[in-house]
Amino acid sequence: MELKTKFIGLTTGIPVILLTQKNADKLGITVGGRAEVKKTSQKDKGLSVIVDISNNLATSKEVGVSKETKNRLNLKKGQILDVNLAEPPNSLILIKKKLNKKELSEKDLDEIIEDVVDNSLSGPEIALFISAMYSRGMTLKETVYLIKSILESGNELKFRNKFVVDKHCIGGIPGNRTTPIVVSICAAAGLLMPKNSSRAITSAAGTADVIETIAKIEFTLSEIKKIVKRTNACMVWGGALGIVPADSKIIKIEKSLKLDPEAQLLASIMSKKLASDSNFILIDIPYGRTAKVDRKKALHLKRKFERLGKYFHKKMKVVLTRANEPIGNGIGPELELRDVINVLKQIENYPQDLEQKSIFLAGNLLEMVGKVSVGEGMSMAKNILSSGEAYKKFKQIIEAQKGKIRGIKLAKHKKSFIVKRKRKIKSFDNQKINALARIAGCPSYKSAGLYIYKHVGETLDKGDKILTIYSESKTRLKHAIDYYKKAKPIKFK
Amino acid sequence: MELKTKFIGLTTGIPVILLTQKNADKLGITVGGRAEVKKTSQKDKGLSVIVDISNNLATSKEVGVSKETKNRLNLKKGQILDVNLAEPPNSLILIKKKLNKKELSEKDLDEIIEDVVDNSLSGPEIALFISAMYSRGMTLKETVYLIKSILESGNELKFRNKFVVDKHCIGGIPGNRTTPIVVSICAAAGLLMPKNSSRAITSAAGTADVIETIAKIEFTLSEIKKIVKRTNACMVWGGALGIVPADSKIIKIEKSLKLDPEAQLLASIMSKKLASDSNFILIDIPYGRTAKVDRKKALHLKRKFERLGKYFHKKMKVVLTRANEPIGNGIGPELELRDVINVLKQIENYPQDLEQKSIFLAGNLLEMVGKVSVGEGMSMAKNILSSGEAYKKFKQIIEAQKGKIRGIKLAKHKKSFIVKRKRKIKSFDNQKINALARIAGCPSYKSAGLYIYKHVGETLDKGDKILTIYSESKTRLKHAIDYYKKAKPIKFK
Numbered sequence: 001m002e003l004k005t006k007f008i009g010l011t012t013g014i015p016v017i018l019l020t021q022k023n024a025d026k027l028g029i030t031v032g033g034r035a036e037v038k039k040t041s042q043k044d045k046g047l048s049v050i051v052d053i054s055n056n057l058a059t060s061k062e063v064g065v066s067k068e069t070k071n072r073l074n075l076k077k078g079q080i081l082d083v084n085l086a087e088p089p090n091s092l093i094l095i096k097k098k099l100n101k102k103e104l105s106e107k108d109l110d111e112i113i114e115d116v117v118d119n120s121l122s123g124p125e126i127a128l129f130i131s132a133m134y135s136r137g138m139t140l141k142e143t144v145y146l147i148k149s150i151l152e153s154g155n156e157l158k159f160r161n162k163f164v165v166d167k168h169c170i171g172g173i174p175g176n177r178t179t180p181i182v183v184s185i186c187a188a189a190g191l192l193m194p195k196n197s198s199r200a201i202t203s204a205a206g207t208a209d210v211i212e213t214i215a216k217i218e219f220t221l222s223e224i225k226k227i228v229k230r231t232n233a234c235m236v237w238g239g240a241l242g243i244v245p246a247d248s249k250i251i252k253i254e255k256s257l258k259l260d261p262e263a264q265l266l267a268s269i270m271s272k273k274l275a276s277d278s279n280f281i282l283i284d285i286p287y288g289r290t291a292k293v294d295r296k297k298a299l300h301l302k303r304k305f306e307r308l309g310k311y312f313h314k315k316m317k318v319v320l321t322r323a324n325e326p327i328g329n330g331i332g333p334e335l336e337l338r339d340v341i342n343v344l345k346q347i348e349n350y351p352q353d354l355e356q357k358s359i360f361l362a363g364n365l366l367e368m369v370g371k372v373s374v375g376e377g378m379s380m381a382k383n384i385l386s387s388g389e390a391y392k393k394f395k396q397i398i399e400a401q402k403g404k405i406r407g408i409k410l411a412k413h414k415k416s417f418i419v420k421r422k423r424k425i426k427s428f429d430n431q432k433i434n435a436l437a438r439i440a441g442c443p444s445y446k447s448a449g450l451y452i453y454k455h456v457g458e459t460l461d462k463g464d465k466i467l468t469i470y471s472e473s474k475t476r477l478k479h480a481i482d483y484y485k486k487a488k489p490i491k492f493k
Numbered sequence: 494m495e496l497k498t499k500f501i502g503l504t505t506g507i508p509v510i511l512l513t514q515k516n517a518d519k520l521g522i523t524v525g526g527r528a529e530v531k532k533t534s535q536k537d538k539g540l541s542v543i544v545d546i547s548n549n550l551a552t553s554k555e556v557g558v559s560k561e562t563k564n565r566l567n568l569k570k571g572q573i574l575d576v577n578l579a580e581p582p583n584s585l586i587l588i589k590k591k592l593n594k595k596e597l598s599e600k601d602l603d604e605i606i607e608d609v610v611d612n613s614l615s616g617p618e619i620a621l622f623i624s625a626m627y628s629r630g631m632t633l634k635e636t637v638y639l640i641k642s643i644l645e646s647g648n649e650l651k652f653r654n655k656f657v658v659d660k661h662c663i664g665g666i667p668g669n670r671t672t673p674i675v676v677s678i679c680a681a682a683g684l685l686m687p688k689n690s691s692r693a694i695t696s697a698a699g700t701a702d703v704i705e706t707i708a709k710i711e712f713t714l715s716e717i718k719k720i721v722k723r724t725n726a727c728m729v730w731g732g733a734l735g736i737v738p739a740d741s742k743i744i745k746i747e748k749s750l751k752l753d754p755e756a757q758l759l760a761s762i763m764s765k766k767l768a769s770d771s772n773f774i775l776i777d778i779p780y781g782r783t784a785k786v787d788r789k790k791a792l793h794l795k796r797k798f799e800r801l802g803k804y805f806h807k808k809m810k811v812v813l814t815r816a817n818e819p820i821g822n823g824i825g826p827e828l829e830l831r832d833v834i835n836v837l838k839q840i841e842n843y844p845q846d847l848e849q850k851s852i853f854l855a856g857n858l859l860e861m862v863g864k865v866s867v868g869e870g871m872s873m874a875k876n877i878l879s880s881g882e883a884y885k886k887f888k889q890i891i892e893a894q895k896g897k898i899r900g901i902k903l904a905k906h907k908k909s910f911i912v913k914r915k916r917k918i919k920s921f922d923n924q925k926i927n928a929l930a931r932i933a934g935c936p937s938y939k940s941a942g943l944y945i946y947k948h949v950g951e952t953l954d955k956g957d958k959i960l961t962i963y964s965e966s967k968t969r970l971k972h973a974i975d976y977y978k979k980a981k982p983i984k985f986k
Contacts, residue, residue, distance in 0.1 A: 001937045011548045025732060026692065026937070030745040031543070032525035032616050043968060050524070052545060055504040084937070088751055096752065099628055123525050124746050127617035131624035135592055199519070239518060252523040253617050258581055259589065444494045444519070444577070475536060 215403020332449015708896025825942015
């Protein structure tokens with residue numbers, strides 16, 4: 001279909017064209033699908049672009065082009081473009097190979113991942129890949145190839161240091177903000193810990209959301225190197241780095257589908273750790289009835305991680321941690337930051353469980369690299385905390401990330417629930433607690449969240465507070481209160 | 494995330510918002526994904542909208558809204574909107590149920606199809622549904638429910654006539670343009686045949702593309718009723734009718750994925766036939782080495798269709814037709830139209846094979862409704878053709894569709910291939926012939942296409958033409974010539 005080029009002043013990051021609904025129908029292209037565009041003089045393969053639909057910004061005789069399309073094809077206003085349904089990329093055939101129960105080769109996975117990165121695969125096509133991994137499973141060999149492909153398609157951080165450590169938690173437990181504490185302890189002990197973290201998607205907060213309350217979290221690779229050189233560590237948002245762009249793209253679709261095939265989970269974690277040049281990797285798998293996985297699945301993942309660690313010649317340790325309730329007292333970016341700072345400053349009444357888990361993880365890392373003998377790691381970690389060195393290091397990292405430690409800001413509106421008689425806490429539902437915090441406004445509203453006063457097995461006296469909900473808006477607070485009453489995320493004996 | 498409303502003058506057919514890449518990242522939404530938007534005063538569930546990314550049309554403090562979003566929420570310029578990641582619809586959980594090998598209930602499929610129609614499911618989510626049907630298969634019960642759901646979500650044509658007939662061909666054979674001939678014969682015999690057809694997506698032309706060369710093919714349901722009342726028939730584009738909108742949406746994604754799960758194939762055909770009130774349905778399944786299906790798969794489909802016909806109390810006949818070469822001589826909208834008119838006008842040297850297949854299909858329909866006794870259908874059909882009644886009827890239908898019969902228009906550029914010595918044709922590759930016609934410009938360029946001079950088993954003398962390629966552009970013609978030489982779609986003995 002020959003159409004006249006129209007510039008629409010759209011910058012989209014990737015080449016996009018706009019067609020009318022009718023023209024798209026004629027070409028058999030759906031919104032978000034791919035077209036091949038070329039100048040009429042062009043002989044070779046055209047440019048693969050994403051199609052958006054608009055009946056206003058382009059007429060039936062026009063094709064609207066984004067700046068990226070304009071630049072890639074070096075277009076002039078009014079120039080005639082030949083627009084066609086894009087032939088599906090070869091990687092789509094490979095995805096169907098997997099769907100038809102055949103094993104993918106290293107070359108196959110390279111091709112798929114390349115096409116993910118350069119936008120040759122559309123959203124529905126990436127969804128098909130995710131679905132194929134999910135419904136057919138992936139062998140360990142395929143998982144290794146997937147990790148390699150993801151790594152090759154991105155950038156690596158290089159530190160030329162033997163003691164680069166990293167930790168990762170598969171998530172799902174509200175308030176489980178150990179990373180800033182573990183990073184501060186390890187960096188204070190002289191280890192290199194260039195930590196890149198994710199934002200929350202389905203939980204109340206990710207480490208990136210928490211650190212963002214008081215510091216910058218988006219840096220270039222060379223800026224990160226400077227921060228790490230100065231402080232031994234960083235706590236930045238992985239999404240801004242572009243170290244594993246394939247993974248970021250696949251994960252976005254996965255999250256929207258709420259589908260998390262095991263191979264991709266393993267590849268996602270491993271590729272990020274390998275791309276940040278870590279030699280010692282500690283993986284934390286919280287398990288439990290309302291955690292992401294149960295004990296059986298946790299053990300299965302542990303074995304997989306250990307085999308992958310061996311394959312990539314990394315010192316790897318996987319710890320299973322029982323997780324039947326939130327960790328710490330605050331849930332939500334600002335509230336979790338307060339818990340973290342209270343532990344680091346060892347302020348009276350800081351959350352013991354958060355400290356305990358943090359020194360357990362930091363201790364493991366210290367032992368793994370041989371800073372102390374086995375069995376001594378936790379007490380070394382505790383010493384670094386008690387001496388104030390960890391807090392000093394935390395402050396230094398936050399300042400290197402152009403931030404400043406300050407008191408927390410809580411949301412305007414709040415509501416506390418109290419018990420009407422003496423009661424003992426029986427259980428928390430982690431998933432419902434996460435949902436409650438999100439309804440209250442987390443993670444978009446950093447000052448929103450929950451505060452819990454006691455943990456499982458502890459007793460509340462008549463009139464004691466169970467939980468406080470914080471929210472920036474009255475409506476959200478009301479929704480949260482309704483959800484709390486309906487979902488009953490906390491059970492009593 | 495609270496953002497200021499900005500009108501962007503975009504009409505998209507469905508509610509859309511524009512966000513900057515950064516804001517979309519923060520919300521965890523990918524292009525084409527869904528957001529929930531509501532006014533800050535709004536208490537209930539917000540509106541589910543599709544997200545587009547633009548760093549120009551909206552700033553980081555703004556949300557660009559399409560006219561549909563504006564109208565649905567009754568928005569004012571500058572009004573604050575609360576934008577969030579949309580909670581996935583419940584139907585996504587049902588799709589995962591299927592992916593996890595559980596059977597879907599009638600209610601489940603209703604919910605999925607409703608969400609497809611009202612855009613609650615995104616492209617990747619529909620892809621997941623298609624993939625689940627493909628990888629897990631669907632029982633006959635599930636297929637029946639799927640058909641019912643698709644029907645209920647659309648509009649039905651009602652004719653209050655016992656003799657409404659329809660035919661459908663699963664496609665894949667170049668030049669196989671029997672529909673206009675069959676429709677003309679049946680309508681001339683007094684049957685009602687309100688035919689809605691598809692445009693070509695992967696082939697050189699669909700019936701809709703062919704009729705569009707000389708008549709309008711997009712009508713409203715009430716216009717169609719008038720045309721059928723006047724002429725007993727119509728030949729319109731099904732996509733414009735909105736009789737099975739769910740099917741149209743699923744098919745668009747299917748085509749882009751090149752994935753055609755059996756249940757959806759059955760449901761797509763059955764729902765369209767049932768929605769157009771047909772009592773007698775003839776299904777043509779061409780099979781062969783380079784057809785869409787082989788004989789085994791064709792027999793399997795036949796049984797499935799027959800069981801569905803029984804379930805829906807329709808008189809249904811499925812014929813398997815061997816298809817090892819194109820039918821007729823022309824391939825491409827204008828060229829196929831010429832074949833059709835030549836058969837209808839019984840002009841000397843009209844394509845015998847096209848007539849033969851058309852009277853076979855029309856004869857079957859005449860027998861099915863009891864217009865003639867079994868065995869007499871084909872000669873009745875041939876009589877209607879010979880007498881000129883079929884052509885008269887065709888002209889009447891074309892005129893009712895605001896068209897006019899005229900001589901064909903062929904593309905400017907052409908190239909013929911000749912044999913250098915006497916040769917006998919061994920075989921045609923249907924798929925390669927389709928690909929060749931598309932490279933030449935079909936179906937977008939209606940005057941482009943192929944003309945073949947002989948069929949399998951026939952002999953070409955030295956210097957005889959094998960094939961002529963027609964194209965509107967020299968470049969396309971050159972590409973087609975290169976492809977012809979490389980792919981060798983015609984083999985000789």
